[in-house]
Structures are given as structure tokens and as C-alpha cells.
Amino acid sequence: MATRPATDPPVPRVAPARDGGPPLTAPGALAAAASSSLLRYVLRRILWGAFILLIVTALTFVIFYAFPSADPAALRAGRSATPQLIAEIRQSLGLDKPLYVQYWRFLKGLVLHFDLGYSYQNQTSVRSELFARLPATISLTAGAFVVWMLVAIPVGIVSAVRRRSLVDRAVMGGALVAISAPVYWLGLLALFLFSNDIGVVPLLPGAGSYTPFTVDPWRWFTSLLLPWFVLAAAFAAFYARMVRGNVLEVLGEDYIRTARAKGLPERDVVFRHALRSALTPIVTIAGLDIGILLGGAILTETVFNIPGVGRYAYDSIVNADLPAIQGTVLFGAVFIVTANIVVDVLYAFLDPRVRY
Amino acid sequence: MTTTAGSVLEPLAATGPEPAFAGRTPLQLFWQRFREDRVALIGLAFIVLEVLVAVLAPWIVQVVGHPPNAQYPSELDPRFGTPTGPSWSFLFGVDSLGRDVFSRVVYGARVSLQIAIVATAFSVLLGVVLGLTAGYFRGVTDTLISRIIDVTLAFPVLLLALGIASSCSLGNGCAGGLIKPGLATVTVAIVVVNWTYIGRIIRGQVLSLREKEFVEAARASGAGNATILFRELLPNLVAPIVVYSTLVIPQNILLEAALSFLGVGITPPQASWGEMLAEATPIFSTAWWFFLFPGLALLLTVLAFNLLGDGIRDALDPKAA
């Protein structure tokens, strides 16, 4: 059963949008038979994705407007509000209208003008805020991805090849610990040990030192090292286990036995034959995880004070800043749905059995 | 495909010669394999110990600690208000209100275990029921449930949980006061975000199972839907249900801790490990005990459940160990 890491920390997941069927393991998968049917499939998936996003916005509306944890008009009016001001704001924001009218207005703004509204906290455009924060989240996600793949794949392969050895047990044990620790605890621990303002061993910049790449590339890099490693830790552990399992499974297949019988050196067996089919599902699942992370790694961004989308999401939820919440949820959902579509299309492309 | 963490699994043959051909039920086979997995047993032992600690918390605390919500300002530095570290009277030190960290860690186990058991049970229940329904009855029901699953999965998980928890953590909670802030809210949030995974798995399993011969046979012999569902299908689903549950319990514990850490989970003054970590964050570089012990407690609990889960999965399906 394939497993799914989620935001941070990773959570079990099933293979996407398919009836719980087996993940792809067949080697040398054939290309799509008829490209037109593939195209139709892609189109269907995109349309369905758009529909899902629509439902997501509607549900977000219901959750956050129907159970508001604060009065949006009062919040927007701020502490100096007078009753008239609040009433006026309620009217200008359309909050006195029924829910479906408000939703329709939001939808119109979104589809026609790509407008996500204005934050209640400080009247800034949600869309511009999200795009301004996206580079930080992308930096965090991309770097963590590189780190966890670079660690997980070799580690998983070595563990599988040398299974039950001390190396295998030790590494897998360590992986288990890494999965079990809460990511913010690890983050605080890392800061406690290595940050150069409060750390025992001052090594790396601490929380709040993130600077954009365009401003100071070196500082961008050093300030992200700790967050990368902390965020990657759980994922690396997860993926190492998954790689190990996949490789072991593939190594037990018939065609591998054949290759061995043919007299191929073990190295060739592992790297040329087994690896490809073992790794393909991993890469696609990683794609899904990236999609989820791009929606914002809330916990990591909070602990390290990185001004990304995740931090914005958390701040806006805590402050009941409804337009910002709508914007961030939609943002995250778009990435998830897109990643799902990409992965599904890849599967469909690689395995013609999967088509409906 | 299974994964493991260095368990010492040996095939059946190693247990020695058996007298005659006494057959074993799957349960017996499972138990035999499980018994030999030392690491998994350690995990199980730890969990049992922790359950005991949680249940006996009031007595433990009476003997070795202080009431978890009692404040002892005398333990704080009068000039600066900083808490003091571990001592004989306060085994794990005190927090910034002068409360006994040891007692709060012990009581925190109750919260984590309740989540582990209750929230997981509800989400599994919901997922199984809906997955069974979707997979068995197909048609419109299936489409509807599958689409609901798709939409739920499109939400960023933590955001959805955060949103629900945050909405319900104010005043009287939500759903007309039915879901109160605190443990109830966290449980609901976890159930809502998690049922879809088991739902999808069960649905997939049912889809393939329902075509199998034994179902056909049952139907041919006049069994009604209920009988088929409960007598034929469900027993075959026990394995994936158990496996899935073991995967998700540690994640639920971490999810509750995350929600409490972010301030929308357990309400004060109740002790929760995640909430204690949130309180410890501003002073963690100096009050290391307050930061270390709840974190370790979380780590060890989740680790134990992970080890247990691995062991169960390997015992159920010892192909790749």
C-alpha cells in the first residue's frame, strides 16, 4: 500500500484518484496507445479539477463564514471602531447579504478579475500578498525536496541491498525516530543546537533571518539550511522506508531473477533494472507531496519565522481574516489538484491499463 | 508492499517442527509471527505502560508529584519570574506558572491516548462505513462518496484541520454548542480530515472483492446485502483496516499536538503535550526541561505506535521484511 506524506508532518496517503489499485511496478511501460484518448483523459481530469476547486471554495466559505471565530466587520474595523463604522463595513463588504449572494460575489471577483479580496487585517490585496510570499515557500519546498531525495534514495537502496544488516537496522531505526518526532520540536531543537543567536553551537542563522534570494543569495542559502533539514527529516525517513520497500519488492520479481540468472553483475541488476521501476512511483508521489507543501509548510514556517504562504495561512486563520483564509486555502488546493492531475496523467501515459 | 524498521522476522519454519498437521487460524499465525518481533513487542510494552500511566495518573501524581493544575509561584525566581529546573520535589521542573511539569506530562498522556484511540476509531469507522457503501452499492452512491473524498483530499490537510478547530474553539464551540472547544473539537477536526484515506482503501478493496467467487456464491445462496457485507466482506477487510489504523494512529497524535501547538487544540488549563510545547517555545532556550520532556514524551509515544504498527504489518504480511 502506497503511503502519503501530507503537509508537514507526513501522513499516510493512498495512491491518487484510482480505485485503490496497485501502483505502477511494471518495467518498461508502454507509451499511450492512442494519443487522442490520452488527450480526452487529460481534459476530463482538468475539468474535474476545476470543479473540485469550485467545491473547495464553497466549502471554505461555509466553514469560515458560517462558523466565524470573530466578527469579520468588527475585525476589519479595528479597535477604534464605532457601531456605525461596523455597520457600514458590513454593508460595503456585503456581509448583510445571504451567504449564497456573498459567495457569488466572491466567485465573480475570482473568475473575472482573478481577485481574491482584501485582507481584513490590513486591507492589502490577498492575491498580491500570496504571490509576494510564494518565493519563500518555493525556496523552502524545493530545497527540502532536494535534501530529502538526495538522502532517501541512496539510503533506501543501501538498506534494501544490505537488508537486515546493521546498517539497515540502524538507518531504518533512525528513520523511524525522525518520523515520530514532531517537526516543530525538531525545529526548535535544531535552533537550540545550531542557531547562531541562541544555539549551543552557533553555526547557522536562526529564526527570522530569512532573506530573499534576490537580496542576498548567501544569506538566503544559510538561513534556509536549518529549515530544509528539519522539514526534510521526516520526509527523508518516510521516503527511505518507501524506497527500501519498493526496491525489496522489485528485487523479488521474476525478471530480476532472470537478469541474475543471465549472469549480470549485481550492480547492473540493481541500478539498471530494479531501480527504474522501484523509483517511478516514488517520484510521482513526491510530486504530490510537493504540491501539498507548496500550499505552505505551516509548522516549519512558523518555527523559523519564514514569511511564506504557510505562515500567512496560519496568521490569517488565527486572526479570522476571512479573505486571506479563502485565498490561502484556494492556493493550496490549486497546487494539490494540479499535482494530482499531473501525476494521474503521468500514470495514464505510462500505464495504458489505467484509463476510464 | 510493506516496510519495516529492522524487525527480526524469521519465516515460520524456524519455529521448529510441528506435531502432525495441526492447522492454524490466521490469527494464530499472526500472533506467532508478531511474538517474535522483539522491536514491535517493545513498542507494545511501552504503549501498555503508557496506558497504565494515563489511567493511574491521579495516583501517580499524588505519590511523586503535585496536582497538574496547581500553581506554585514559590518555585519561580522572585526577581525575574523564571521557572526552576528539575529537583527532587519537581521531577521535571516547573513551567512558567510554577506548575509541575512531570504531572502535566503524565496527564498529557491521557489526551494523546484518547486521540489515538477515540479519534482514530471514529475516523476509521466513518471511512469503513462509507467505503463499504461506496464500493458495494456502486452507482450514484459510489460517485457521490468518491467525489466527496476527492474534494476533501484537495484541501490542505493541516489548513482544514486548523480551520475547523479554529472555528470551533471559540466560546460555545460550533454545531450549536455540540462540539465544545478542546478535545471534542480536535477529535472532530481529525475525523473530518482523515476518514477519506481509509474510505478510499476500503472502497478499492471492496470493488475487487465483490467480484470474487465467494461473494457470488453467497449471493446465489440467497444471502441479503447485510449478510454479505458483514459475513463475507468485512472479515476480509480486517487486515487492511488494522494496517491502516496502525499507520494513522501516530499521525493523529502528532496532528493533535500540532493543533494544540498552534493554539487551537486543547484549552488551558488542561495539559496536552503539544500545548506544553507551545508554552515552552518562548523560553525553550533557558527552560530546557519544559521543552525536552513533553517533546520526548510525544516522540516516544509516536515511536512506540510506529514500531507496533510496523510489527503488525510485518506479521500480517511477512513477504518483505
Place this chain on the structure above:
Amino acid sequence: MSHPRRFGPGRLVSGALVLLIAALVVLAAAGVVRAAGDSGQAAAASKRGGTITVLSAGDVDHIDPGAAYYQFTYEITYATQRPLLAYKPSSIKPSLDLAAAMPKYSNGGRTVTVTIRRGVRFSPPVNREVTSSDVKYAIERGFATSVANSYASAYFGVIVGAPASGTRSVPNISGIRTPNRYTLVFHLKRPSGVFTYALAQPLTAPVPEGYARKFDSETLSTYGTHQVATGPYMIKANASGSINGVGYKPGQLIQLVRNPNWKASTSWRPAYADQVLFKEGFQDPTVQARTILSGGADVNGDTPPPAAELQSIVSNPSQKTQLVFTPAGGSRYVALNTSKPPFDKLLVRRAVAYVLDRNAMRLTRGGEIDGRIATHFIDPSFGTYGFTQAGGLTFNPFPSAGSAGNVAKAKALMRQAGYANGMYSGPQITMVADSTPPGSNTAQVVANGVAKIGFNVKTISVTHSSMYTRFCNVPKNEPNVCPNVGWLPDFHDAQAILDVTFNGKQILPVNNSNWPQLDNAKINAEIAHAEKILDPAARAKAWGEVDKQVTQTAAAVPWLWENWPSLYSKRVTHASERWNGGAPDVTFMAVAPS
């Protein structure tokens, strides 16, 4: 000097000689003065330049100077705006800023005349000279609902023609006259003892009507994100004047750069640094403190260094000098809602005042180093301006050993109130508290305390701003206890501590600051009387009396007269605003030349 001789050309010569010598003396004196000024300027010149960095956890409350009402926001507002009067860092008495001379009172205190300086100009893109009508507009817009200034009606409502409640559009207040470009005349309904202080509020900083009107006509004014400056610094803006995304990144950064149209000769603000950065989002106070200590930043903007850091700084001789304690001037207190049971009963409130462990509450904020335990509301830094008159340190109607609370006395009072055993036996009471420390911790101590007399407390944890906007500021929604409230005076007069907070006439349906909803006729009358007194000594006496009476109602239980710790990095000169509770004054800070 004079020669006592005959008149004639000799006298003319001696007269000329006198004049010559006098002129020489004057020139020499001027030369000395200029030299001194020059050396002062030379010293200043060596301090000029550099960037000051201020760290904060949160954002400003309103970037619009006409709506700003928060200690942290003022650090930016007073650096970029010139109200009629302003404060030098160490002073609690206002000095001239935009005003050319101190306001003149006439007509029994009902007419106030203020002249403004010439040659003060707005920053780009407005650029033109400031006139008196800009000040008039600035005050008027505070009454519009799109700006909704919090103190407009409290301090400027006394002007003839000021609207009684917020108006949809910016009103024209007839009581503010501008007879010429540089003169303002205020006509007041009655004499006000605090009007001079009112003129030092940011609301009097000029706003150009022609430029601002279109922003102010929106439901929520957007002038804030398009503001112009008159002070030495301005928030960095683009060519059309918008600061959003340029110098103002909400929750992240506020960047101040020099105002090119500001002339040093018109102002006593040195403005040494070329740039001031307010970096926001630093939630961890330990990180803030360590960053400042290591030189990565220069001062804390809104968060005090945590107790553990204070402990290590104070014991480190080389760091000790970087820490400055300033009396905040106000008090923190626990507000008990007197509008509904059980705290509508005097005896029950007094029992609570006795049972609370004020020492433990102070420990949640850092213990002794954080300040004195408050026994009434006027802060010790007021000295003879009301503190002594209110009984000073000896007036303590609810004493207990070590201020740890007196449970026995509390129970006795509860018995008197009709509860057997001295334990409360009614329904659960609600408390809305901060969700983050130290407020959350203080609330826990309060809950713990009242539990000793039988109260079962339901705690609702919300963000600090929600606590105010949704609960404690809205009488309809107010819980029984608001434990995390406090009040900083807007200026150094006891009225600023006691009026808005305990006057029954100041209870508002929203944005209410009279949290206990105290509406005691006797106290209301005393306040109304004290407001009109102009003589300082009589004022101090009257307000001291008000303080005593309010304290005895136990509608609110004060527990801390706070000292605000400012931590400065080694490379900057200190400049804490005494009048603003110890906040840093960036216009007086200089980065040492490196």
C-alpha cells in the same frame, strides 16, 4: 561705559566706541555660540548616517496616523508626522513641534490660539507648504467613520461643532477656525484642563485635504497606505505616494527613509540615521533579545526581553548598560464586569480583590524587575501630579502578606455577601484571556485565585486583538472577567488614566474602554468636576480622590505598575520615550561611526 566729560565730538567718539565694543562683544558671543553649535553639529555630523533596526513581534494597529493609537505605532508616527506639539524623549511635558508658540488661552479658557511654523512642507508627492487648514482637516477626519480615531471625541469633542458621534464623511467643525494660513483658533464648549495635551496627539499632524479626500471617502480610509509625512522621516513610497509593498509590508517590514522636504532648522529632532527599518514577525522574544545583544538589530519595538534574558543581562556588567527601564506610566488590571452578576455586588468584588495573588501575577510578567505591585491606578511616575494625592504607596485597601492574596479575608467578605462557607455557589463565570503568554499565564493565575473562593471559571482563549474587538470592548459580549487589560495614559495627566476607563459616561457600545462598565454616579460627578480644573495642584488633588474611590469599588483590581525594559544594541545611543512608556525614539538614536 561712559566718559563723564564735555559733550562734543569726544562724546560721539566714545559713543561710537561703545557701540563698536558692544558690537564686537555681540559678534564674539555669536561666534562662540556658533562655534559651540558647530562643534555640536560637528559631533552630530559624525553620528549621521547608518540604518537603525527595530524588532517587533506584531504589526502596527493602523498605519494611518489619524487612526494610530498604540505605543508601537507611535514610534513610527512621531518620526514621520509633526503634530502641533510633540515630546522630547526624556520629557513628559510637550514641546513645540509644528506650533510656533505654545497655545494661548483666552476667554476663560474657552478660546485657544495656536500659530504654526512657516516653511514646513509635506513629503512627496504633495510637496507644498503646510497651512493651518491642513491641521483643521486632520482633526476633522478623526471624526469620520472611515478613520474612526479612538480619542477624537474624548479629547477633541470639547470643540464647538464637533460631532457627537462618527460621521459618514469628514465633518466641518465650526469651532476650528483658520483666520490665516498660519493660525488656528479653537472655540471650546467649556474649559478643558487637557487641551494642550490633546494638541500633542498625532491627530493634529497636518493632512493635505486635496490629496487625502479621495482616500477618506472610502468606507475604510486608504489614506494610511498613501500617507505623506512632515517629520524627518517618511515611509518609503513610490512616485505616486503609495507605500504598500514599498515601505510598508504588513506584518513584515516598515521602512523609513529621510523626508527630502524636512528642514532640520525647523525642528529639534536630530534624525541622525539615514534609514530606520522596523522588522516585524519576531515572535520569539529570546531571539529578539539575542539579536539585539549580538548587534544584529538595535532595539525592541513592542516586546520586552524575556525574564531569562533580563536575568543574564543584568548580571553581565558589559551588557547591563544596554538595558533601560522606563516607567510605563499606566497600570495593568483585572476588570470585573459590574453590569451582571456576580460582580455587580460590591462585597463579591472586594473578595476577589483580596484573594488575587498579585505577586504571582507579576511573576508571569517577570517578577520584581517588571515593576511594582499596583495598589491603585495612578502610577508612581506621576509623583505629585496625582500619585501622592491618591495615597502613594501606602494606599492599599486590599492588603495581604507579600501581596500574595488573603484567602481568609476574602472568604469573610463572601460570607458577608451571603455565601455560606465563604464559597461562591452560583453558575460558572466566563473569562476571556489572551491565548499567548504572558497574558495566558496571568489569566491562569487569576482563574486559580478566584477558584479559592469557589468560582468555577470557563476560560476562552483568543488572540489579543480578538479579546478586545470581540469581547472586552463590546459590553454586550463582555464576559465576567477580562484579566488582561491595562491602560497607558495618553499624556501625563491623571485624567488620561481615569476618565475613559472608569467614567460611566464613557461607556460605549463598541470600542468601550470602561471595561468594568463602572457607572457610579458619585464618581462620574467627581470626574466631571475634575476635568474642568485648570490649576495643577487642585487637579492633582481631585484626581487623586477619584483614584481612591475607584479603587475602593474594586470594579477593577490593579496589580502592576510596569517598568518597560528597552534593550539597545551597543552601537546606538539610547533614546527612550518617557512619555510613551519607554518606547524608542528613533529620531534621537544614532549609530556610532564604525
